[in-house]
């Protein structure tokens with residue numbers, strides 16, 4: 250039964266991917282409505298053959314999917330999924346491992362540890378860093394900031410895990426005006442508040458202005474960004490981090506996609522200085538092109554993730570080995586390390602750099618083509634992000650809607666520098682030069 254069913258699932262998956270080019274990048278309204286209708290039925294009284302379950306999902310679900318696994322989806326910052334990572338994900342699903350503890354899954358634990366070590370090597374960060382794989386960069390920042398909160402309050406003589414925040418010394422929190430909303434969410438979940446941050450002004454590219462950094466007083470946490478979601482720009486880490494450290498502050502890096510610039514010798518200078526931070530949050534499901542969901546938390550000093558996030562239970566048989574439950578905000582979780590290891594192994598050092606360079610070159614090519622056609626590009630294109638303006642706010646909204654409706658490519662809108670604009674984020678191994686030519690034509694046509 251397993252053989253036939255899983256072969257069928259793999260075949261359907263392969264057919265889906267092979268057919269992606271012919272599918273509109275965003276599903277047609279009819280496909281969404283058909284799925285919505287099909288899902289109205291109440292919970293059936295009895296069982297159904299697994300083959301039939303799969304058939305329903307494929308026939309109703311596949312046409313209603315967003316073709317973000319293909320080469321012409323440029324919304325948000327959405328990575329594709331590398332073939333080895335997709336295949337590894339499928340195999341690991343058959344394993345159904347729980348990476349909660351070593352005893353629950355030696356394989357899950359060992360792949361995670363190996364993947365974390367390779368990630369430090371790929372991102373040129375200290376290999377001694379401690380880490381964990383999370384659902385995404387949001388929870389990676391949560392884990393890192395929990396470690397930061399522990400450490401800065403410990404330094405101030407306060408045990409936050411034991412006593413909580415009531416009565417704790419206040420932590421000075423500093424980030425830029427363009428801090429990502431999910432970092433605020435993580436701070437909120439940590440009881441540090443979403444609106445207690447000092448917001449440092451930014452320049453035209455969204456980079457924190459180092460000269461505007463306030464005077465810092467420990468306990469303090471400074472959050473810097475590698476890769477602005479609109480422009481792709483980087484905060485000046487090499488200036489900010491030493492100043493923060495001199496004042497006894499912790500520095501956390503939100504590098505959901507931008508941190509990957511460090512893996513390319515050609516782009517590493519953009520993200521120079523970030524290696525000095527105390528913690529780094531990034532994603533595997535964005536630029537490393539690992540299937541969802543997969544984020545990465547790295548903390549320079551060993552023991553701090555454990556101090557902030559460990560859990561115990563007399564039946565868990567903890568201790569002898571590294572246990573995920575001790576360093577992760579989650580307890581039970583899937584073996585994400587397998588997918589990450591597979592992606593890193595498929596690419597190798599050169600392949601990771603080539604993926605980053607390919608997407609950056611494609612962004613630069615697109616920006617040059619738009620410029621030549623008289624379409625305004627609002628940002629300095631330093632990475633994989635292109636912000637496109639269309640004259641007026643009204644025209645921008647119309648252009649974005651027409652591009653989305655035509656279905657050849659998909660780009661989302663944004664508001665940047667007080668103007669409506671369109672974001673093009675190129676983050677997939679699957680994007681070809683042919684895809685870029687289609688994108689350029691579609692954007693220029695919409696602009697006219």
Ligand SMILES: *Cc1c(COP(=O)(O)O)cnc(C)c1O
Pocket residue numbers: 326384385386387388429431432476477478503504505506532544
């Ligand atoms: C995507 C993103 C996040 C959030 O990442 P998730 O993986 O969606 O949790 C945080 N910061 C930046 C800069 C991002 O681009």
